[in-house]
Amino acid sequence: MTAFSTSSAVPARAGVGFKLAHTEAILADPARIGFVEIHAENFMGEGGAPHPALEAVREALPVSLHGVGLSIGAEGPLDAAHLARLVEVARRCEPGLVSEHLAWSSHDGAYFNDLLPLPYTEDTLARVVEHIATVQDALGRTMLLENPSSYAAFEASTMDEIAFIRRVCEASGCGLILDVNNVVVSAANLGFPPQDYIDAFPLEAVGEIHVAGHAEDHDGAGERLLIDAHDRAVGPDVWSLYAAVIRRIGRPVPTLVEWDNDVPEFAALAAEAQKADRIMAEALSAGRPEAARTDAA
Numbered sequence: 325m326t327a328f329s330t331s332s333a334v335p336a337r338a339g340v341g342f343k344l345a346h347t348e349a350i351l352a353d354p355a356r357i358g359f360v361e362i363h364a365e366n367f368m369g370e371g372g373a374p375h376p377a378l379e380a381v382r383e384a385l386p387v388s389l390h391g392v393g394l395s396i397g398a399e400g401p402l403d404a405a406h407l408a409r410l411v412e413v414a415r416r417c418e419p420g421l422v423s424e425h426l427a428w429s430s431h432d433g434a435y436f437n438d439l440l441p442l443p444y445t446e447d448t449l450a451r452v453v454e455h456i457a458t459v460q461d462a463l464g465r466t467m468l469l470e471n472p473s474s475y476a477a478f479e480a481s482t483m484d485e486i487a488f489i490r491r492v493c494e495a496s497g498c499g500l501i502l503d504v505n506n507v508v509v510s511a512a513n514l515g516f517p518p519q520d521y522i523d524a525f526p527l528e529a530v531g532e533i534h535v536a537g538h539a540e541d542h543d544g545a546g547e548r549l550l551i552d553a554h555d556r557a558v559g560p561d562v563w564s565l566y567a568a569v570i571r572r573i574g575r576p577v578p579t580l581v582e583w584d585n586d587v588p589e590f591a592a593l594a595a596e597a598q599k600a601d602r603i604m605a606e607a608l609s610a611g612r613p614e615a616a617r618t619d620a621a
Contacts, residue, residue: 334359334386334420334532336576338600340593341584342387347377349590354384356594358601361388361580362417368409382417388532388580389419396424396455396469397442411462421532421578423468423501424459426452426489441472444481444488449495456496468531469493470501473509473552485510486524493529500526503534504566505558505582509550518565527573535562535600536582555585558596563603570607579604 337358342350350360360381367374378387391410394402414422427441442448459467471489483491493500502525511518537556542549558566558581570577581596 334388334578336578338579338581338597338604339385339388340581340590340597342378342381343587343590344374344377345587346590346593347381350381351384354381357385357597359386359388359420359578361390362419364389364391364410364413365393367413367417378417387417387419388421388423388578389414389417390580391422391424394424394459395427396459397427397448397452398455399451402455402458407459407462410459414463421468422463422465423470423532425470426472426492444483444485446482449488449491452492453495456492456498460496460498466497466499468499468501470503470534471506471525473503473506486521486526490526493526498529499531500529501532501534502527502530502569503536504569505534505536505538505562506552508559508562508565509538509552512548512550518561519568522565522569522572527569530573530577533566533569533577533579534582535566535579538562553585554582556583557592558599563599566600567603567607570604571611574608574611576604576608 335358339357339359339361342360342362350357362378367378369375381387394406394410396402442452456467456469469489469492471485481488489500492498507518507521510516511521535558536552536554537558539551539553539555540548566579579597579600581593581600583593583596587593
């Protein structure tokens with residue numbers, strides 16, 4: 325299977341996750357979105373309908389490649405076969421961005437259908453940095469690492485999440501995905517102001533932003549609990565924090581609208597992406613000194 329020929333650069337616009345059922349709708353009017361993001365594991369097989377569909381879409385739109393199963397934070401070494409398959413997917417689709425999660429999902433050959441959290445310790449830091457180096461060497465490029473959504477904190481942690489992420493980024497040279505929905509979810513569940521997280525985050529390393537919808541539930545004690553569900557439209561709290569992030573960064577950033585469960589028609593996804601584009605443009609305009617002077621006048 326040959327690599328696709330379209331330019332690989334991901335524009336600083338909003339994109340959506342690629343769903344096979346949306347292929348025809350995307351190709352009918354690709355300009356409605358800036359790019360598509362694919363989960364690498366969905367394209368690691370040798371055949372089937374996904375490959376020609378992605379090839380057709382790839383001719384019209386850039387691709388961001390997002391891994392969900394590499395298990396960057398696992399205690400053992402990375403799965404060499406899985407990494408080789410990831411490299412092959414990247415070779416074929418020539419993505420503008422490649423990313424993974426700050427999480428683990430495998431142990432002693434067993435794989436779990438979840439992205440599990442890590443204790444933020446020196447040992448974990450060294451392991452994550454080593455694994456990122458392995459991935460970047462195999463890909464021949466810089467990868468992005470995504471901040472997690474959290475439901476509890478480890479007593480074993482010796483540093484906070486942002487300090488950990490900053491040190492990983494500095495030691496490995498990787499870039500970052502800032503998942504704004506994950507910040508909102510973690511802030512509600514762990515009890516901290518989401519803006520404080522943004523204020524401390526290494527925004528200079530952000531190469532992509534994610535926004536998504538979350539579900540609300542309650543824990544065993546009856547306390548409010550947010551779930552990173554990706555099953556609905558982006559909520560106002562996430563959009564508000566997203567606008568604040570863009571104002572702080574001061575430049576447009578490729579932004580993915582994640583909607584992976586109870587997926588609607590493509591038109592609804594495209595509308596969410598267009599909303600992200602509008603909010604990004606408005607946030608940048610509001611943050612410019614000339615706009616502030618005009619408002620003051």
